[in-house]
Amino acid sequence: MLRDIFNKKRKYASLPNQEGKQDVPEGLMQKCPGCNKIYYRKELERNLNVCPHCDYHHQQNAYERLESLLEKDSFEEWDKYMISTNPLGFPEYEEKLEKDRKKSGLNEAVITGKGKIRGYETAIAVMDARFRMGSMGAVVGEKIANAIEQARKEKIPFIIFTASGGARMQEGVISLMQMTKTSVAIQRLHSDGGLMISVMTHPTTGGVSASFASLGDFNFAEPGALIGFAGRRIIEQTIREKLPEDFQTAEFLLKHGQLDDVVHRHDLKNKLETILSIHQPGGELS
């Protein structure tokens, strides 16, 4: 309103009530960014980290993902202790890696290995955004390429869950070359007739979106996941235009023909099982 411009009265932002904050003990309760409802973390976990009220898909970490998909005790992890060096001598990089190892309990931003999904043996890679925002450096590239190559050799399907901010700045052009490394591995898998399924989860951007995430025989995404190449802010600055709210969401990509489907986390296992069964030697449709 025009009148507001001349109003000398200062306006104050309201800060959240400190007492109110203390009502929710850290870790026990969780507020949903989708519907603002507060519920027990346990309740959320039982529901595969999907909000029971509004279906908002909270991030699942790599171990939660594996546990929710694989048969109990079927997982054999590969390259578990492979860790990054500091190839460019980048200041403070080692410290940051060490901090994230402690914080997340992971050695790098991806877990790879072999496990069974309802009886189907599968090579699987799950990225975890808690480690350096899931960014791809030499270790992420190497582990994923190894897993793809192993799937090819064992003639088993390869499934990848992506969650990544893109290339890892601290490894510069080496991280860029991991896009090539993983893509060459996928080319070998495809040319040998291997099956690859990509499931893009929040967020899948930059170099990861522009390499293996987009190269499955089937490309799926979770509802609401942010997926794109360039960052929203960069695009807005470049084209000097405000982008629509749903820009670069899974639903936006589906509408523009970039995805096979957007799959609710509760339906994912069934969908994967169907695809795996169809593509097994001696499977229903083969």
Next chain:
Amino acid sequence: MKQVLDFEKPVIELRGKIEELKKLTQESEMDLSEEIETLEQRLEKLEEDVYDRLSPWNRVQMARHPERPTTLDYIHSIFTDFMELHGDRLYGDDEAIVAGIANYKNQPVTVIGHQRGNDTKENLRRNFGMPHPEGYRKALRLMKQADKFNRPIICFIDTKGAYPGKAAEERGQSEAIARNLMEMAGLTVPVVCIVIGEGGSGGALALGVGDHIHMLENSTYSVISPEGAAALLWKDSNLAQNAAETMKITSYDLKELGIVDKVIPEIRGGAHRDIKAQSEKIDQILQESLENLKSLSKEELLESRWEKYKKIGDYTTLPL
């Protein structure tokens, strides 16, 4: 008049002075040949100091020089009978990438490259050499054509990056780049990539899966621009000069990191000083590359490409 970069000002000034003295000698009776000789020696020394020890940031400036030769400049001076081919057959023709067939020493080849403009008008048409998905898809279409007819492929890389626009995202920028990486991996003809200016991130990489990768001495190849890196890492894009050092983006850095096969020397003062002489240097290395790759069978070519990329990137084992 060539555009002068800040660090080369002393050279240009001295060169100007020598020209002046020469003119003076011609016009008047004075004999200044001794002075001119001294100054020419000084110029030689100064040029050495300035151009033979360029900082990473100086090289970034060189790579971005408005007069730096473009893909088409090199195509016309290295190849004959270039026939440009257009369009991705899906959406449109992206002029940020030029592609076509040409003759290279009596051998048909396919040549593809990012294309900047020479002036503002052309830059607008070519989107400053920043491609949309249809550019990458055009490139791929013509690489497949080359594969079918057993023609070697030469890619010139010169882009700030894939265009960060709304339409580019809608049409699948990620998918287009990813597909090129994967499909290039499976080409059964030799692919030689030459970075001639800026090699910006995924947009460069989408033409960059080669059996050999060479870089002009003053070109750069990086995951992000120095300005972008500085903004992201230190929240200050003014620290771009530092980022240019830290990020290791020069031809010599990439050679050391084992990513680039050969650094192609530039004429002193930069490729734009003499396109013809520069083309000859590129030509020589290109010829060597294609000669080497010719001896490989299709299977060997694919296997060596896999090995080349598989070994990029160091890692270690967590001490227990």
